[in-house]
Amino acid sequence: MAETHLSWAAARAAASRAARPLEPTVRPLGDALGHLLAARLTALTDLPSFDTSAMDGWAVAGPGPWRLPKDGGGVLAGHGDAGPLADGEAVPIATGARVPPGATAVLRSEHGTVRMDEELYASRHLTQGQDIRPKGQECQAGDVLLPAGTLVTPAVVGLAAAAGYDQLRVVPRPRVEVLVLGDELLREGLPHDGLIRDALGPMLAPWLRALGAEVAQTRCLGDDETALRAALEASDADVVLTTGGTAAGPVDHVHPTLRRLGAELLVDGVAVRPGHPMLLARLASGRHLVGLPGNPLAAVAGLLTLAEPLLRALAGRPSARPVAARLTEPVAGHPTDTRLVPVVRRGDGTARPLSFHGPAMLRGLAAADALAVIPPGGTVRGGEALLLTFARHAEWYAERHDEWHEAAGGGAP
Numbered sequence: 010m011a012e013t014h015l016s017w018a019a020a021r022a023a024a025s026r027a028a029r030p031l032e033p034t035v036r037p038l039g040d041a042l043g044h045l046l047a048a049r050l051t052a053l054t055d056l057p058s059f060d061t062s063a064m065d066g067w068a069v070a071g072p073g074p075w076r077l078p079k080d081g082g083g084v085l086a087g088h089g090d091a092g093p094l095a096d097g098e099a100v101p102i103a104t105g106a107r108v109p110p111g112a113t114a115v116l117r118s119e120h121g122t123v124r125m126d127e128e129l130y131a132s133r134h135l136t137q138g139q140d141i142r143p144k145g146q147e148c149q150a151g152d153v154l155l156p157a158g159t160l161v162t163p164a165v166v167g168l169a170a171a172a173g174y175d176q177l178r179v180v181p182r183p184r185v186e187v188l189v190l191g192d193e194l195l196r197e198g199l200p201h202d203g204l205i206r207d208a209l210g211p212m213l214a215p216w217l218r219a220l221g222a223e224v225a226q227t228r229c230l231g232d233d234e235t236a237l238r239a240a241l242e243a244s245d246a247d248v249v250l251t252t253g254g255t256a257a258g259p260v261d262h263v264h265p266t267l268r269r270l271g272a273e274l275l276v277d278g279v280a281v282r283p284g285h286p287m288l289l290a291r292l293a294s295g296r297h298l299v300g301l302p303g304n305p306l307a308a309v310a311g312l313l314t315l316a317e318p319l320l321r322a323l324a325g326r327p328s329a330r331p332v333a334a335r336l337t338e339p340v341a342g343h344p345t346d347t348r349l350v351p352v353v354r355r356g357d358g359t360a361r362p363l364s365f366h367g368p369a370m371l372r373g374l375a376a377a378d379a380l381a382v383i384p385p386g387g388t389v390r391g392g393e394a395l396l397l398t399f400a401r402h403a404e405w406y407a408e409r410h411d412e413w414h415e416a417a418g419g420g421a422p
């Protein structure tokens with residue numbers, strides 16, 4: 010049953026309860042980046058997997074001076090082994106090479122002198138095991154290296170490779186399709202004749218990626234009820250995000266279309282400004298739809314209130330640790346609803362509320378790095394406010410920078 014005008018906190022909680030994590034998949038190491046580990050990462054090998062020289066120099070056995078092999082032979086990394094060393098013997102060795110059995114330390118090249126081609130003298134005292142990385146020092150086969158749910162970063166990929174993995178079991182990133190509604194929207198050029206630029210199509214895809222989603226496509230459907238219905242029926246995305254058309258105006262088709270498709274409204278309106286017409290529905294297919302209001306700041310409020318916790322739930326990511334800041338200015342509250350106000354954070358734990366925060370405006374948002382959550386009644390100067398911080402994953406923005414323009418190639422009103 011639809012829950013109408015939930016409080017802001019209840020709406021977020023409903024969105025995070027709405028879905029279970031997607032089925033894990035196995036991906037080659039390089040393709041696992043940015044996903045979450047579906048299972049804990051256990052070492053498939055000891056690390057190091059053999060006693061390893063940490064320096065270029067000589068492997069030595071017992072106290073010096075040492076005899077070097079007459080043939081001048083030595084051990085290089087990855088090039089086979091030297092025979093065992095007896096007390097008083099030494100052999101040249103390279104960093105990363107396997108230390109021969111019987112060696113008690115590695116003498117660095119800068120700390121040794123060779124006389125008469127075969128006698129090695131140390132200029133420093135050597136301790137037992139010096140500059141040898143013993144097998145299993147970092148981990149032993151079977152050790153748990155990282156818990157399930159860890160984000161696969163470049164360093165995690167490196168660790169997994171070192172520990173013997175070719176592929177990883179991960180929770181896939183949720184796939185999102187963005188449907189931009191509105192006959193008044195232009196995709197290029199200057200506004201004219203009552204038409205305005207679509208600000209949401211270009212903004213949402215990179216923002217969704219920064220929230221950990223994969224954006225299947227962004228389509229502009231105009232105010233066409235039939236096209237909306239067909240798009241919802243055809244979509245195989247985990248989440249469909251619509252923009253505009255959430256209110257009860259003559260061409261606001263989201264509610265009637267959801268009704269016709271037998272969708273279940275999980276959240277139908279939220280006591281939040283801007284963005285109160287936002288909604289969350291479960292389609293007959295079991296997939297989810299987040300309806301964002303058309304006003305741009307209201308749409309971002311919906312993105313961070315409903316889509317962000319839903320995407321987290323689908324990706325199996327735990328909630329982020331709450332971040333708070335003291336406000337440098339008082340912010341008036343709405344009598345009954347939560348307000349979301351763009352702020353810029355400062356290094357001293359404070360945040361400055363920005364102007365140009367009207368529902369239809371983006372100027373404040375573009376200068377902001379968080380939305381402050383202002384409870385009904387407002388927050389005084391110096392008062393603490395919870396922040397919804399904006400994820401900054403520059404590589405995701407950069408990587409797909411041009412994609413929206415390509416994806417938006419057809420279906421324009």
Ligand SMILES: Nc1nc2c(c(=O)[nH]1)N[C@H]1C(S)=C(S)[C@@H](COP(=O)(O)OP(=O)(O)OC[C@H]3O[C@@H](n4cnc5c(N)ncnc54)[C@H](O)[C@@H]3O)O[C@H]1N2
Nearest residue numbers: 191206207208209210253254255256261286302303304307
């Ligand atoms: N009688 C009432 N009318 C409205 C109410 C209300 O409570 N009673 N609520 C207002 C609020 S608040 C909002 S928010 C909007 C939500 O409306 P929709 O989600 O149906 O959005 P639209 O009507 O399609 O558009 C609203 C506004 O935003 C502009 N827009 C839409 N899409 C984009 C886009 N992609 N890029 C830039 N701007 C966009 C659109 O032109 C409208 O100006 O309803 C109010 N009405």
Ligand code: MOO
Nearest residue numbers: 283284285307368
């Ligand atoms: O959601 Mo509306 O902001 O309140 O424009």
